[in-house]
Amino acid sequence: MERTKILVTGGAGYIGSHAVVELYEAGYQPVIVDNFSNSSESVMHGLKEILGTNIACYAIDCADEIALREVFAHEKDVRGAIHFAAYKAVGESVQKPLAYYHNNIASLLTLLKVMQEFEVANVVFSSSCTVYGIPDQLPVTEETPTKPATSPYGNTKKICEDILRDVVAAPNSSVRTILLRYFNPIGAHPSALIGELPLGIPNNLVPFVTQTAAGIREKLTIFGNTYDTPDGTNVRDYIHVVDLAKAHVVAVERLLKGESEPVETFNVGTGRGNSVLEVVQTFEKATGQKLNYVIGPPRPGDVPAIYADVTKANQVLGFQTTTSLEESLASSWKWQQKLMADNAG
Numbered sequence: 001m002e003r004t005k006i007l008v009t010g011g012a013g014y015i016g017s018h019a020v021v022e023l024y025e026a027g028y029q030p031v032i033v034d035n036f037s038n039s040s041e042s043v044m045h046g047l048k049e050i051l052g053t054n055i056a057c058y059a060i061d062c063a064d065e066i067a068l069r070e071v072f073a074h075e076k077d078v079r080g081a082i083h084f085a086a087y088k089a090v091g092e093s094v095q096k097p098l099a100y101y102h103n104n105i106a107s108l109l110t111l112l113k114v115m116q117e118f119e120v121a122n123v124v125f126s127s128s129c130t131v132y133g134i135p136d137q138l139p140v141t142e143e144t145p146t147k148p149a150t151s152p153y154g155n156t157k158k159i160c161e162d163i164l165r166d167v168v169a170a171p172n173s174s175v176r177t178i179l180l181r182y183f184n185p186i187g188a189h190p191s192a193l194i195g196e197l198p199l200g201i202p203n204n205l206v207p208f209v210t211q212t213a214a215g216i217r218e219k220l221t222i223f224g225n226t227y228d229t230p231d232g233t234n235v236r237d238y239i240h241v242v243d244l245a246k247a248h249v250v251a252v253e254r255l256l257k258g259e260s261e262p263v264e265t266f267n268v269g270t271g272r273g274n275s276v277l278e279v280v281q282t283f284e285k286a287t288g289q290k291l292n293y294v295i296g297p298p299r300p301g302d303v304p305a306i307y308a309d310v311t312k313a314n315q316v317l318g319f320q321t322t323t324s325l326e327e328s329l330a331s332s333w334k335w336q337q338k339l340m341a342d343n344a345g
Helices: 014-025 042-051 065-075 090-095 097-117 152-169 205-213 241-256 276-287 311-317 325-344
Strands: 004-009 028-033 078-083 122-128 176-182 184-186 220-223 238-240 263-268 293-296
Touching: 004 014, 004 065, 014 028, 014 042, 014 241, 028 065, 065 097, 078 097, 078 241, 090 097, 090 152, 097 122, 097 152, 122 152, 122 241, 152 176, 152 263, 176 241, 184 205, 184 241, 184 325, 205 220, 205 276, 205 325, 220 276, 238 241, 238 325, 241 263, 241 311, 263 311, 276 325
Parallel strands: 004 028, 004 078, 078 122, 122 176, 176 263, 184 238, 220 293
Antiparallel strands: none
């Protein structure tokens, strides 16, 4: 039976590559578009080893309209897209706002324009809980008001959501979209063949934790311990990347079956908040590794605490997470050990 083709922009990235695995294993034919600006071609080897087959991959920039049009023309019967391709570091976006606005917004506009030309209606958008800004109440639901973003990165996600709503609402538009607002993805595929591959100094907590445990970093700096949280450190909702990837498969199925509203929004998290200190302590417990950490000043753009109310995703999508924080962190450490073994080899 022929597999349904789904275009995955940013499909060689951290979340994208895990979504490719879950799509293929659910019977779809993922087609990757990735310019490898924030990923490595080694990911393609990992995907082949996991899936036992080569996945089509076009090394182009998603904002390159001519190149993207050629992909759609060559692949012909693409039925939907998952749009991951974006720069994603809060701190870096404060330093380089222009790069973030150009890349994150132009890539979506180009994708939507080419999708319309080829009459592809379904798109799952990789959004973020940053659209809630600093929320007045926790946990946040999909009805929680979005607020002015605390970083250019967060603002690009908010703008992209608005663009998608406007495109769907246009007269005679056939576009349908599901906006998945992620919380904090962590962990790696259980095979340890794909995982998070930060280039240079990591922007996310868990790679910094694993690199510190591995001796690559001298110490972990925790940004601030005077927030209004139980232990003074930032609180986040940490979701295992494989759980998050499975949410995309469920969203794609919902769109293709015509079960969705024109625009739907879902929080994708665990529904639990864990502080940075809890993550450090849970990592030490899960792996037996002691971490050298210090408390530093708060980081600009960081929200004190945010975690999801996942009732809607549970009830409407029929989606829930299955992996514990301890299991997620153990898989991150297994991945870090694999990277070290590869580099030593």
